[in-house]
Amino acid sequence: MASYDGDCFLVPGPVRMNQACLDAMATPTITARGPEFRDVMAELNSGLRYAFNIAPSKPEKKNQSWAGDDDYKVVVVSGSGTAAMEMVIANRFRSNDLVLVPTNGKFGERVAEICSRFCNVKHIKYEWGRAFDLFELEQQLERKCYEALLICHNETSSGITQDAPALAEMCQRHNTPFILDGITSIGGLPVHLEQWGAEAGVVGAQKCTAGPSGIAAIAINSHFIERSKAIREQGECSPTYYLDLISALKKGDDDQTPWTPAINLAMGWSKALNTLKEETLEGRWNRCEMLSKGVQNLFSHLGFELLADPFQRSSTVTAIMYPEGVDDTWRSDLKNKYHTQVIGAQDHLKGKMFRVGSMGETTVEEMVEGCKRMISCFKDHGVELPDVEVESFF
Ligand SMILES: Cc1ncc(COP(=O)(O)O)c(C=O)c1O
Known part of the structure; x- marks a missing residue:
């Protein structure tokens, strides 16, 4: 050795970020609305789909780079992983929805806390580092009262990875949407959103994909999108502005973002994702x-x-x-x-x-x-x- x-x-x-990622972030400024940024977004979206382990897309603008031959779309969020998690939760639930959040560490507890700002939460707290009691969670899901089960897939505070396949299988059996904070799992350990029937997964650039801090992404399926739109149309959505999913969806189609994006971070992240692809x-x-x-x-x-x-x-x-x-x-x-x-x-x-x-x-x-x-x-x-x-x- x-x-x-x-x-x-x-x-x-x-x-740490590699030199290609650092160099890309030193690229002279480009505008947020021109064709050059659309090229960046297309490459980033395509790289993200690879990291999320979902169907590929072409890294070319005007080619629906955020979508693939499956049910998922990726949306880039200018903000850290917490912003992306908040975007998922704020747009998906009504204030009277009830969600189930089992936790065994700090970041799961944060998922529960974010949920509590937007809906009702049944927070089942296990000791940090102890596996969830699947029997207890099954009993909860049998109550058929939960709008979704949310987990922090890889609990960075206590070093435990949840048994996502077993939880996903339970959710599928009970017809309960499954949502993951995959901030330190996506790109670093096996995640199978489609196979697990997960509605949404969240990744932060600065973790397993070795990108810069301050940029994140979500992968959401059509059920998630339809539900978020329906909640909006029924006037039952929580107030959001910067993290409004509907605005992001309108612009995503055109390889754009609703607000000025983290342009240079996007450039760096897409190069880091190229390195992931090579590996x-x-x-x-x-x-x-x-x-x-x-x-x-x-x-x-x-x-x-x-x-x-x-x-x-x-x-x-x-x-x-x-x-x-x-x-x-x-x-x-x-x-x-x-x-x-x-x-x-x-x-x-x-x-x-x-x-x-x-x-x-x-x-x-x-x-x-x-x-x-x-x-x-x-x-x-x-x-x-x-x-x-x-x-x-x-
Ligand atoms: C599992 C997990 N979730 C959420 C977060 C919060 O992410 P961020 O600091 O990017 O907002 C972290 C950060 O360490 C994390 O490890």
Whole structure:
């Protein structure tokens, strides 16, 4: 394995961007309404359809680049993943609708919170990192009172990936629309919107697709679109303006956006998506899985406790508990002395855990070197660890 001597940036997004993406963002300004931007949008839409793992489209303007030979359309949102999630929720539900949101971490809780601003929510809170109780969720769906089931597919705060195929199957059986925050799953681990019958999925550029922060996208099917339009026509929609889906749909047909788009971010993201295409989606899923398995097996072998249930550990982020006596000063030392960044924990786990990202374009060499530095830094903090050959875990 080649050695790596640069900074190690192993956070679960935003991830580092490649040179082609950075160069594209340095392109001199173009107008938002001219043919050049339509070219950018067409390429971006087509790349997004690939990342969403839905039917392809031609990366050419005036060719319905946002649509494919299936039931989904992609809509680019100038804003981070949270804006895209809000767009989905605000446009899809009426204030008296009831939605089911099971959660096991911070971002699922955020999905529930966003929903609570627009409709009624049955929020079933599981412990962070524990798998959902599918039996309990089945019983809830049997009540036939839910307008949709929404999940955070890959829970970045606790390192667990939900059992989406099982949840999708349940939703299909109970005829309940299924919506996913796929912000750290789409592009990084298997997502099959069509097979799962999902109405909507959301991706943020800065995560698995290694694009810039501040731009996101949604993939929505025709049922989602029809429902959103019907709610609007019946005068039952929540107030939206910037995130109004109907305005976005009007302009999307013409490779445009309703408001001034994040032009240079769109340019960068579409180049990052080209890199994903070159690697292939399966290639990226496999690399992310290999990296995360390596981290999980290594730290388990060293005696660390991982937060997430073993059978549902994420391929894009691993949550590792600090050993007794270690806190976030370890992370500061890792950054300052070892030029290696991982991320800390949120809310009640702050200072008790760290998270290692394995998304985007991270190489095995960087991950191996980063893990070696983490181990050295733990030893500096007085943690006794056996000698291991880190490479052998990857
Ligand atoms: C799973 C998940 N959902 C939502 C978000 C929020 O996305 P953003 O910060 O792009 O608004 C994040 C960010 O880390 C995330 O990991």
